[in-house]
Amino acid sequence: MFKHERISAIRPALEAIVGADNVRTDEAEILMYSYDAGMARARPEAVVAFTDPAQVAPVIKLLYKNGIPFLPRLAGTNLSGGTIPLKGGVILNLSRLKKIRRIDTGARVALVEPGVVNMELQRALEPFGFFYAPDPASQKVSTIGGNIGENAGGPLCLKYGVTSDNVEKLEVVTPEGEVKTWSYADPGPDLMSLLVGSEGTLGVVTHAWLKILPLPRHIKTASAAYSSLDAAMRAVTRIIGDGIVPRALEAMDSVSLGAALNGKTDPFPRGTEAVLIIELDGGDLGKVKKDLDDVEKICAANAATAFRVAADEAERELLWAARKGAYPAMARLAPDVLVEDGVVPRPRLPEALRETREILSKYKLTAGLLFHAGDGNLHPNIIFDRRDIQEVKRVKKAGYEILKSCIKLGGTISGEHGIGVEKRVAMNWLYGRDELDFFRRIKAAFDPLDLANPDKILPVAADARAEAAPESLADRASLSPQARSLVDELRLRSRSGERTAVTGLGTRLKADRIMEGAKTLDLRSLAGRAAIDRENLTARAEAGLALEDFRAQLKEAGLNIEIPDLKGSVGGLIASKVWPGIRELLLGLEVVTADGTLLELGGRTVKNVAGYDAVKLFCGSMGAYGVIIAATFALSAGARRAQASAVEPAAWDAFEPDDYHRRLKKALDARNLLNPWIYRTTP
Ligand SMILES: Cc1cc2nc3c(=O)[nH]c(=O)nc-3n(C[C@H](O)[C@H](O)[C@H](O)COP(=O)(O)OP(=O)(O)OC[C@H]3O[C@@H](n4cnc5c(N)ncnc54)[C@H](O)[C@@H]3O)c2cc1C
Incomplete structure (x- = not known):
């Protein structure tokens, strides 16, 4: 299967970039990089080690030009087979890129290379009286690059958020070898958040600017x-x-x-x-x-x-x-441990645990249950012996049944360990075909030749064959009649190629902005009462609901959403990113694409790393990637505690699409039907 000669052909060029000692094809090295902390195994053709982040882009450019697959790897502690080279190719070993380049306590930012071990960063911050919040249990060995690749979490994420909430800016080498710097504060769709948790399939992080916090007194x-x-x-x-x-x-x-x-x-x-x-x-x-x-x-x-x-x-x-x-401790009890990772809305934890125990007993397996209870994220640690083929089969089946039970309880298939290869099949149970197709379009926009960590995250044909009933098990949202007719209207417009100007309450998008002969699609009819889940502390609001009405409804229920006092609609707040902090409260979105396809992204759980974080991609998308129909937010209990930080009006007019914004626009709305003036120059 592997074409060894393709590595020999580019070896001199690789060696010229990283040095001869850092291009390895010897058996010991190949074996060492054939496994990670998951169960899958596959051999790379070469391992390239880096001593300077600047070497990463030219190496990736070379590999891309030569059609050779590659994947970034750090400590290899991921639990989903994320660093297994399923199509051979080259492992990019970034573990020597471990400089902490700057600690700026004034700006509360640390600039680090990807190979910095999480715990070493904590140790470096401590003398300054600061800490970095994400604290995976693997923090003594796992690295910032790997944490970003998986959107890792840990106990402290309940209060301080997961990795995605603690990264400010990333320097990324795209699959084609371009160097980009993306920040969540950039105007326009949030590319940085899309990268976090993308498991090396959309790009390789070479520098990260991380949020640091004062140690609590x-x-x-x-x-x-x-x-x-x-x-x-x-x-x-x-x-x-x-x-x-x-x-x-x-x-x-x-x-x-x-x-x-x-x-x-x-x-x-x-x-x-x-x-x-x-x-x-x-x-x-x-x-x-x-x-x-x-x-x-x-x-x-x-x-x-x-x-x-x-x-x-x-x-x-x-x-x-x-x-x-x-x-x-569980690992001491048997040769192998499968750490499952499922999430349910917090109030459903008792049922999830009961069902998990029933599944384990049905398959005669022993597991210790550990869970980030505050986040509804459960980790059954199932012990087994991989030499016992029958036991391995039982473990896999039990793992899958636990995930299915989480989905049926309104949850998701991974809170922090990612999808990699091991949970690809479960993506079929969580999402419908349209959502999976949407993720595939994102991947193709970034990586047209499918060379960056191929065959990860998204199900391949063999995954559908592996399971008799591949269709989604998740409940679909029930749309209001108004939302339903809006979806129908967009379908009709798509068929006739009619252009649409999406308008909320008109707070930001004024009539004189509506150009290119686009016909208005008024979302004001989408203003039904918010569906408030008091126990789970979430609410689903339709896009046209005025923020003040949303707030009033929450107040009646003794709840609040920690956003500044802003005018406009729920959808407008997200689409305009007028307050970038909204990304941290947004859990799920229902969106209609330009061709009238309804997508359900994210959900009702506070942790979710199943697939690309497309929910955040719609923050700042300005109606040009899809029409937001409804959104689900995380709430706070009790009266409003703190006023969220002051609003920085987004530079609506200053938004200059990056070429990756354009690629995504082309992938999602090739005919430029939605808010066409924003990507006027898109072919
Ligand atoms: C005992 C144990 C406990 C664990 N506990 C937790 C926990 O509490 N919380 C948690 O979230 N996880 C946990 N994990 C899982 C794992 O440690 C995390 O996923 C961690 O973030 C992986 O970091 P790593 O350095 O090992 O990355 P790797 O495993 O090397 O890589 C992880 C993924 O990121 C990609 N990647 C690597 N570098 C980059 C880069 N520079 N740019 C883009 N993508 C990149 C890789 O291709 C891969 O897909 C645990 C694992 C073990 C074995």
């Missing part, structure tokens, strides 16, 4: 023991529902706990089935203590059998060691 850590998982989950839902935002809210079941304790004295009461670790932080000790008191009361009211606040740093570290050591 006060941290309080507590544990709560329960004799049932259900009771523990009820406490979690109450804590979040009461407007308390812990910096971490983690849970483990008795199997994980037993493995982590490994014979040491069990500090929890006999019969403990679940333990919560709850950590609060802040600058105001009084507030932290008050929240801790409230948490204790909630835990007690939900039948906690013990509640203990860590007396000092040593005790706190012990608690975290048990949580973070649970995976290695």
Whole structure:
């Protein structure tokens, strides 16, 4: 299958860029890069190591010109086969690019190369009194580049967001070898967010500007023991529902706990089935203590059998060691561990856990359950022995059934471990054909020859064959009659090639902006009542709903959305990106493309790394990529706590599309039917 001569042909050119020692084709190196922390295996044809980020673009350009597949690799700890070279080609080993180039505490930014190990960055920041929020359990070895590639998360993401929320700007080498710098603050569609979590399929990150935060002055850590998982989950839902935002809210079941304790004295009461670790932080000790008191009361009211606040740093570290050591502890029990990663809306966690346990028992498997309970993200760690082929089959089936159960409960197939090769098949269960086709168009726009980490994320033909019923298992949104007629109208216009000017409440898009003979599509009819999920702290609002009405409806329900006071419609807020911070609250979108196809992207979970983050791509898309019909947002409980930071009016007029904005426009709306003046020069 592999054409070794294609590497020999370009070897001198590769060596001229990175040096002869850094182009490796020897058996030891090939073997070493044939596996990662997932289950898939495949051999690369060569491994190229870099000593300077500037070497990456010329190497990729050379590979692209010669039609050779490649993929970026760092610590290889990803759990979805993301760094397995399915089509051979070249592994780009970036692990020596590990300089922290700048720490700017004034601007609260750190500029780093991709090979910087997460924990080393934390250590470097500490003397300045700062930290970087994403804290995957693998942080002692996993790197910033890999964290960006997977959009990694960790316990602290409950309060501080996942990797995507903590990256400000990226320098990226595109699959064709161009160097680009994209920031979420750029006007226009958010290309940077699309790159985060794209698993090396859309480009290679060579520098990252990361958000850094002052270390909190006060941290309080507590544990709560329960004799049932259900009771523990009820406490979690109450804590979040009461407007308390812990910096971490983690849970483990008795199997994980037993493995982590490994014979040491069990500090929890006999019969403990679940333990919560709850950590609060802040600058105001009084507030932290008050929240801790409230948490204790909630835990007690939900039948906690013990509640203990860590007396000092040593005790706190012990608690975290048990949580973070649970995976290695499970790994000691058997030769292999499959770490599954599914997400459900938080209130559905008890059902998800019950179903997970039933599935495990049906397949006679042992697993420790670990979960980022505050985020609804569960990780069953299933132990097995890969030499037992029957057991491997059972593990895979159980894993797939757990994912299907998450989808049916309104969740998703990955919160932080990515899709890689191992969950490609599950993309068929989560999405419809139209969404998958949409993702394929994004990939083709960035990588027309399909050379950047090929056959990852998106299902290939073999995945459909592997499963009898490949169609989506997810509930589809029920559209209002107004939304339905709008979709029909767009379909008709597409058929006749009629151009459309998408208008919300007209706050930003004035009539004199409507050009090119485009016919108005007025979204004001899409203003039905928001569908508020009080327990999950989410709301779905139609695009034409005025922001003030949306806010009023939330207030009636005792909830709020942390956005500044702005005029305009829900759809307009997203499409204009007038307040870029909206990206952090946006969980799902329903969008109609220029040809009248309805897409459902994202969902109701706070974590979701299934496929490209196309939800954020629509932030700043100005109606030119698709018509936003409805959006789902993360809410806060209680009265409005903090005014979100001041609004920087987006430079609507200053938007100059990047050539990648244009490529995407061409892929999504080749006839330039939607808001045609924005991409006037698109062919
Ligand atoms: C014990 C254990 C615990 C874990 N715990 C967590 C956890 O708590 N949270 C979590 O999110 N994950 C966790 N993981 C998964 C894994 O550690 C993360 O996915 C991590 O982000 C991968 O980093 P890495 O450096 O190993 O990247 P790699 O595995 O080398 O690469 C990951 C992906 O990113 C791509 N990539 C690499 N470099 C770049 C680049 N420069 N530009 C673009 N793409 C790139 C790769 O092609 C690949 O698709 C855990 C894994 C293990 C083994």
